[in-house]
Amino acid sequence: MTTKRNDLNRYGKEKILVLGASGYVGSQLIPLLLEQGHCVTAAARQLEYLQARVQPHTNLTTVYLDLVDKEATKNVVSNHDLVYFLVHGMAHGHDFLEYEISLAINFKDALLNSNVKHVVYLSAIQPQTGNSEHLLARKKTGEILKQAEVPVTELRAGVIIGPGSAAFEIMKDFTYNLPILIAPKWVDSKANPIALKNLNHYLLAQLQESPTQSHYYEVGGPDILSYREQFGVICKAIHHPLRLWSTSLLTPKMASYWLGLVTSVPANIGKALLAGLEHDYVADSQEIRKKYPQPLISYQDAVAQSIGAEGEFIRSNIWGFDPAALNRWQAGYGYYPKDAGAKIKTDKTAEELWQVVKQIGSPKEGYFFANILWRTREWLDLFVGGGIPKRRSPAGPELKIGDHIDSWKVIRCEPTQFISLLFGMTAPGLGRLECTIKDHGDYRELDVRAWWHPQGFRGLLYWFAMMPAHLFIFKGMVKAIVKKA
Structure with a gap:
């Protein structure tokens, strides 16, 4: 159950904390929050990277925070109205499942005696089959956060399309860097990727809510495509012929090494994502589409827009x-x-x-x-x-x-x-x-x-x-x- 907010801190402003602010989604979301006039605290372990990616603003405070530090986490979290939890530990290494769970516990403990009224957690779609540690970590993190008795809105997303999205960059690097695409058998798994602009609409919509209980939505784009079909769209957009060969000889472990050679995506992130991409990754997003309607960007248009905006990243x-x-x-x-x-x-x-x-x-x-x-x-x-x-x-x-x-x-x-x-x-x-x-x-x-x-x-x-x-x-x-x- 939720109610609409009509009195955002009397002056129309929320005190918002973005955890994981230096990541792909966080660094893109912060400018949108500032445009709406909110006071934003951006917290990240990679503070230098965050400050390089996000422009200074009178309503923006950047702070170093490692969620491993329980006391520092409590101090940062306590005086905010709403928290966007965008943290993931894929870059941490082979033990990132335990690592993510420990971060979730520390954040949950920090919520217990805080002023936070709402947590928005960006999670991952849970497929019907498969045992990816990346997806399991997302699921368990959501379960832990809800123990704090602060309403949690969990948005379960699949692949996000935009410059800098790791899964999209893996596919784009393959098409640019290889004359023949050599892929594992999971290339025929299906997904409905969502454009970053559409995802941000759903994230920003949560600012208008005052939920009294936790809830989750699955979020996805309008097109259900196999990864083979997605490669075809990307190849067409960059005017490359599609030459794709899938083989069962390329096991997930071998594929992670192959990925490290032919793409620029960090190896730990790529390996974790590969494990998830083995399964169908289709979001049932009818509920959130009805609640927060918007024009959904097709996969073809999202790819074209993302490739057209590639150069913006270096600004x-x-x-x-x-x-x-x-x-x-x-x-x-x-x-x-x-x-x-x-x-x-x-x-x-x-x-x-x-x-x-x-x-x-x-x-x-x-x-x-x-x-x-x-x-x-x-x-x-x-x-x-x-x-x-x-x-x-x-x-x-x-x-x-x-x-x-x-x-x-x-x-x-x-x-x-x-x-x-x-x-x-x-x-x-x-x-x-x-x-x-x-x-x-x-x-x-x-x-x-x-x-x-x-x-x-x-x-x-x-x-x-x-x-x-x-x-x-x-x-x-x-x-x-x-x-x-």
């Missing part, structure tokens, strides 16, 4: 809004980047490390380790249509955004903490090199890492060709920087 602090990065982004680049790097712990101060890091590419220091390999890569540009390498150094004495360092360009710079360089050489993809310094109190951690958004099959080949050099170089770089500091 964020991740790329520093750099015009060169925006201009170079092309359809078909992997949404999720491949990465390779190295970390090292040290008792050197952040300032001591920064004094070395900021000299990267200088005539004196070069790249701190294996400079001959860096220079060789620059000259290889001549063979793939690039120009003669340019030796450029910042005017100094401090680095600033826009500085050129040889073939690189500074696109983000936070002294003593972080620097990001845009890859300027010719290659099938878009990349950046980052140096991050984190102060953990009794020690500092230096991370040097390359990020690469491959452009199709050639972009993947390039990345794997560079991998041995990356593993060798970055381990040497972090050690050399610490030694020089």
Whole structure:
């Protein structure tokens, strides 16, 4: 049973908490909540990523929160009216079922003595057959949250269509990156994916409700399609021929390794999703359609809109809004980047490390380790249509955004903490090199890492060709920087 809200904090505003705000749905939902004038607290473990993806706003507060910390969870949750629980642990690793349950228990305990009147939980459709840990974790989380005696509205969704949705990105990467799609037998399972815009309509509709008891809805799009048919729609949208071969030899475990090679989706997330996609994933969404009517976007239109909006993702602090990065982004680049790097712990101060890091590419220091390999890569540009390498150094004495360092360009710079360089050489993809310094109190951690958004099959080949050099170089770089500091 629910009633409509007519007095949203007297001024038409809710105090809303979004847990899991740095995730795909959370980072897309927050701007919509702010547009409606609500006061939003966005909480996430990956606070830097969240702040890079969501623009500052007078009604937005971002906070670091690890739900493993029971006391911190209670403090953050207590003074909010409504909570969107968008947390999942697929990226945690093989034990994410126990991990998700522990987070749910901590959140449930935090609700017991809080001011929260309503929880909106984004869950997953439960198929009639199969035993996916991902789906089981979603189910058990819902059961635990309802023990807090705060009304929970559970929206059970299947595949979400939009740039950045992991399941959609897996399928898109397959079509872009492989001349022949090799898929497991589950490619003939059926689903009715929902467009992100339609899902957001249902999420926002909950702001008008004051439920007195918990309830769940299944949410899905208007079209029921097999994954084979979905691949066909994606191929048509990007003007690729559909060449798909499904085989039972590709077991779920083998498929997860295969996925890790040919897509940019993080392996842990991809493996968990694959287990769920083995089953029919069709939502019975008649109830929620009647209660919150809206025009439902067809699968074909959702795919076309998502592919058309691919480039919007890089308009964020991740790329520093750099015009060169925006201009170079092309359809078909992997949404999720491949990465390779190295970390090292040290008792050197952040300032001591920064004094070395900021000299990267200088005539004196070069790249701190294996400079001959860096220079060789620059000259290889001549063979793939690039120009003669340019030796450029910042005017100094401090680095600033826009500085050129040889073939690189500074696109983000936070002294003593972080620097990001845009890859300027010719290659099938878009990349950046980052140096991050984190102060953990009794020690500092230096991370040097390359990020690469491959452009199709050639972009993947390039990345794997560079991998041995990356593993060798970055381990040497972090050690050399610490030694020089």
